Amino acid sequence: MTISLAISPCPNDTFVFHALVHGLVPGAPAVDVTYADVDVTNTAAERGAYDIVKVSYAALPWLLDDYELLPCGGALGRGCGPLLLTRTGTADLTGATVAVPGDRTTAYLLFRLWSADRPPARIEVVPFHEIMPGVAAGRYDAGLVIHEARFTYPRYGLTALVDLGEWWENDTGLPIPLGAILARRGVVDPVAATGWIRESVRQAWADPTASRDYVMAHAQEMEPDVADRHIALYVNDFTADLGRDGHAAVDALLRRAADAGLTPQISSSRATAWTS
Template identity: 50%
Template sequence: MTGTVSALELGYSFCPNDTFIFYALHAGRVPAPLPVREVLEDVQTLNEWAAAGRLPITKISYRAYFEVMDRYVALRSGGALGRGVGPLVVAREALGDLNGRRVASPGALTTAELLLRLVSPGVRPVRMRYDEVMPAVARGEVDAGLIIHESRFTYPQYGLMRLLDLGAWWEGETGLPLPLGAILVRRDLPQDVQRGLNAAVRASLEYAYAHPQEPMNYIRRHALEMSDDVMRAHIDLYVNGLSLDVGAEGERAVRELHRRAVEVGAAPPSNLPPFVDLA
């Protein structure tokens, strides 16, 4: 093949876990099977774009992945799964049953809202961008808020209290780590390219682990008004061994989340393999 190969657009969020993982790939510190170009957006926007098939490689909520499994397949590297990482429900004061309550949500296609639906199917979600949730709760515009990302470290600054840890609920129910976000590639990309991209993402994370200070300016540039301490806490929480490879336990967790989503009518069934075949 001759000529210049156009770069594949790689979508991921502004969050420190994503910018930490993808820094080396973005900066050309590790090889990739094809050139890639960063596209940074909030996760709900990436979820919506994936539904339209806009990007060939993209971060996505696992809940949203279940809607596009016919078009995309998840890499085994680069995702966010773990223990103690779940979304929280916060409010200004203690509440009883959440059913019937107006709860600010970061999006219909987020794993967070799926978990809330599993726990309290009668909630009334009020959807907004994730960084608008805590201010809306603090102003009394909603009864409670469903928070994700770095908000789990900062909600006390808004005078809010934790009502429910949805990750702890999931772990207690299943004994499995919680799947939050995946990195998808289009299924119509050649398998050698899919495998090469998986290897590139893993190498990018390994580079960040080996050179932890090098990505910090890149991370800081995209971290909104987050302090360095919160950035590091965010990375430590959401980037772990399951980010290097989802492993057998992580794959079981994803399949169980999908099974439960199908069971409550929140996602369509699929018999397609959820992860790239590295064999």
């Protein structure tokens, strides 16, 4: 048996899934892995393209009929939210062009919730790696960034207009639900998959150096210290188990989005990960 897995090439995903991808998890099947940005996996999952897949929590309302949310392996946390960057530091986005990394990303959903009472901006979906250079060059008035951009945006001469994670935490008291791990219903046993991923996480923490070459090979020319900070920020207790706060954060995000008419309504049972 071989399962198909899609994750991003970001250090947190390669760190977490190193053992599973490399056949180091006892009892787990062989893995055929695809590396793609989350905007790509969000769309591919709608076609049922992968058995286990990393997607944005914001995309769950379109996916949970075919996939089950797993309680581990994803990205939630505190102090790790998306940033809205500008070149000029102006807070007025009336008529501005804002580059976003995907129209079903959690970053964009948080932006839409935050900006609900503000004048509308023009939105352009842009590959993540092009956002900061594009804002710096004046092609976009602002850009919504995630992941390691938290550490590198000053290099581009940019200013953080708002930390949407900080806004979310202050407003809800909950962590930020960024990336989810889903298992395809009727194809992958969610109980077994949860065990495989938790063991992969355990091995990653037990020997962080074991995945070093693998992480850096996919880190898109990222400096080692930035990769280390990326992992430290996004791989945390929620990676091993969503727990009560993690589930509450997911529920709050999807409920607010549906109430605002930004996403379809889903049942609470569909949004609850399998737990043991």
